Amino acid sequence: MHQRIFGTECEYAPVCHQPGDETRQDAFGSNLLERQKLIATRLMTGVRALGIPVAGEFLGNGGRLYVDRGGHPEYATPECRSVADLVTHEIAGDRIMRRLTQEMHASDAALRLHVYKNNVDLYGHTYGGHENYLITPQGMEQVACLIPFLVTRQIYAGAGKVMTSDRDGVFGFQISQRADFFDCTYSDRTSEVRGIINIRKREITRMDQSRRLHLIIGDSNMSQYTLGLKIGTLLLMLRLLEAGALDEPLELAAPAAALKAVSRDLHAGLEIKRQGRSRHLSALEIQSICLDKALQFYAAHAPDAQEAYWLEQWGQVLHGLGALRVRQPGMVLESDPGDLKRRIDWILKLWLLDRSRAKGADEHQLKMLDLKYHDLDPADSLYERCLALDLADRLIPEEDIARASCEPPGDTRAHLRAMVVQRTFGKKLDVEIENWERIRIQAQINDPQARHCFNRVKCALNSLGIQLQDPFRAHDPQAMEDLHRFIERWG
Amino acid sequence: MADTRQIKKPKKKTGQKKTDQQEQAAPLSKEKEKKLKELDNYIEGVLEEAGEDFLDQFKQIEGE
Numbered sequence: 001m002h003q004r005i006f007g008t009e010c011e012y013a014p015v016c017h018q019p020g021d022e023t024r025q026d027a028f029g030s031n032l033l034e035r036q037k038l039i040a041t042r043l044m045t046g047v048r049a050l051g052i053p054v055a056g057e058f059l060g061n062g063g064r065l066y067v068d069r070g071g072h073p074e075y076a077t078p079e080c081r082s083v084a085d086l087v088t089h090e091i092a093g094d095r096i097m098r099r100l101t102q103e104m105h106a107s108d109a110a111l112r113l114h115v116y117k118n119n120v121d122l123y124g125h126t127y128g129g130h131e132n133y134l135i136t137p138q139g140m141e142q143v144a145c146l147i148p149f150l151v152t153r154q155i156y157a158g159a160g161k162v163m164t165s166d167r168d169g170v171f172g173f174q175i176s177q178r179a180d181f182f183d184c185t186y187s188d189r190t191s192e193v194r195g196i197i198n199i200r201k202r203e204i205t206r207m208d209q210s211r212r213l214h215l216i217i218g219d220s221n222m223s224q225y226t227l228g229l230k231i232g233t234l235l236l237m238l239r240l241l242e243a244g245a246l247d248e249p250l251e252l253a254a255p256a257a258a259l260k261a262v263s264r265d266l267h268a269g270l271e272i273k274r275q276g277r278s279r280h281l282s283a284l285e286i287q288s289i290c291l292d293k294a295l296q297f298y299a300a301h302a303p304d305a306q307e308a309y310w311l312e313q314w315g316q317v318l319h320g321l322g323a324l325r326v327r328q329p330g331m332v333l334e335s336d337p338g339d340l341k342r343r344i345d346w347i348l349k350l351w352l353l354d355r356s357r358a359k360g361a362d363e364h365q366l367k368m369l370d371l372k373y374h375d376l377d378p379a380d381s382l383y384e385r386c387l388a389l390d391l392a393d394r395l396i397p398e399e400d401i402a403r404a405s406c407e408p409p410g411d412t413r414a415h416l417r418a419m420v421v422q423r424t425f426g427k428k429l430d431v432e433i434e435n436w437e438r439i440r441i442q443a444q445i446n447d448p449q450a451r452h453c454f455n456r457v458k459c460a461l462n463s464l465g466i467q468l469q470d471p472f473r474a475h476d477p478q479a480m481e482d483l484h485r486f487i488e489r490w491g
Numbered sequence: 492m493a494d495t496r497q498i499k500k501p502k503k504k505t506g507q508k509k510t511d512q513q514e515q516a517a518p519l520s521k522e523k524e525k526k527l528k529e530l531d532n533y534i535e536g537v538l539e540e541a542g543e544d545f546l547d548q549f550k551q552i553e554g555e
Contacts, residue, residue: 011555013552015549017542017545017548032552033552036551067553069552069554070551070554071528072554109534116549121550121551122549123550125551125552125553126554127553127555128554128555132555166503190555191553191554216555228498233508293539309498352534355527355531356534356538359535361538365538368537368545368546369534369537371546371549372537380537382534382537385533389526389529389530391526391530393499394499395498395499396498396499489544
């Protein structure tokens with residue numbers, strides 16, 4: 001499958017900071033789950049005020065905004081076909097969340113609401129940044145071949161996390177926020193017992209042609225580049241997987257344990273045990289082998305411009321990681337000749353923490369800065385400040401991100417969905433988007449007779465169904481014509 | 492993979508490769524120094540404003 005549909009889901013973490021004001025805490029209730037749900041729901045109600053067309057949980061850019069498990073506001077990007085579109089739309093989700101927070105502040109200036117894009121709180125609760133890829137059934141059968149790649153990709157895709165110091169007070173830092181929350185290789189659950197490969201089955205149309213690969217293993221990224229590299233390299237690997245070019249798997253002896261170990265190995269040099277092999281490999285070596293396989297494959301199959309771009313970037317980053325020096329113990333970033341701190345989340349975060357430690361910041365303050373790296377408020381976000389000071393690389397122009405709040409990708413069914421949301425917004429119509437594949441539009445009629453269950457003819461006339469079963473189909477002139485007539489008649 | 496959008500190329504280092512020691516010893520430009528000073532001031536401000544109980548309040552419910 002050369003042309004592929006993919007998207008991400010991001011669970012955000014809202015917090016109302018209460019500086020000694022107990023009464024305000026009560027305004028959202030004392031039960032944590034109820035409070036989180038209330039905050040998330042209030043955030044969602046601001047979407048209309050921002051002028052973003054919306055129908056139920058779906059937005060005028062084809063994406064989806066909703067309250068997920070644990071009261072986390074969650075944004076799912078519209079279906080994308082290019083890495084650039086995906087990065088643009090995920091960051092657009094961050095911007096929407098930021099604007100919703102500002103909107104809530106506008107209605108209550110005393111509120112100190114912050115929304116973070118990270119994956120773990122200070123009490124050991126995690127929440128996800130998920131990825132979805134359409135792959136072939138044959139690719140899904142061979143998905144085990146991806147595990148060594150997935151276990152080790154954190155060396156460039158991790159968001160970084162301050163750990164509690166050891167008994168001697170030595171500073172601790174790990175590469176990934178999510179690695180410690182995975183206990184097995186496969187699981188159909190997304191909480192409690194998480195697997196490197198999530199095998200929860202989702203009903204999708206055209207099951208004979210495609211499957212949904214659902215990954216919950218990744219960190220949420222602030223860096224546009226890290227996000228792009230995470231997705232871009234996986235797309236390259238999926239191409240190889242489906243072509244049978246990963247037929248000699250680098251099978252690991254204990255993938256979940258390796259995931260945790262790699263997260264603590266800032267040199268990426270720790271040797272990982274392989275199944276039935278005496279020669280162990282480091283995370284960097286495993287990634288280099290994957291890259292070599294990709295280079296071999298693309299030597300025989302001309303890569304498109306985007307594949308060529310991410311192949312080159314992958315190589316550059318692995319080269320930079322090979323030259324990176326982190327002094328252990330103490331986790332001091334000694335040398336970064338590839339200047340990866342401009343591009344890779346965990347390295348930028350470690351560099352920022354190093355600067356603060358040099359000025360005497362204690363562990364409590366370092367954990368604070370870790371969290372502040374992920375704040376979506378530009379006035380409070382360490383990452384955003386680095387971006388503003390040109391200390392971090394920008395992948396997507398800001399104007400493209402701003403547009404993506406209301407504009408869908410033009411080459412997937414998200415475009416069709418977005419057109420329906422935009423054209424019906426503000427009309428006297430009830431738009432029910434049942435899922436990613438079906439839309440039902442019902443006219444709002446005051447006449448009680450028209451709603452009578454026996455009045456079948458009228459019921460049929462005042463409702464319209466639109467199917468979006470083909471994820472590659474961005475345009476449906478007949479459906480748009482039907483919609484146009486329906487709006488003229490009932491809207 | 493389709494590509495409908497322009498990606499900005501990350502800044503590439505140019506010129507001769509430097510050794511690690513040269514890298515560390517290289518003097519910072521005035522502009523870079525100014526940026527780093529601004530960053531340090533910003534971090535200081537963030538820490539001052541956050542307050543002692545800031546972290547304790549960051550409690551979430553387990554998600555997916």
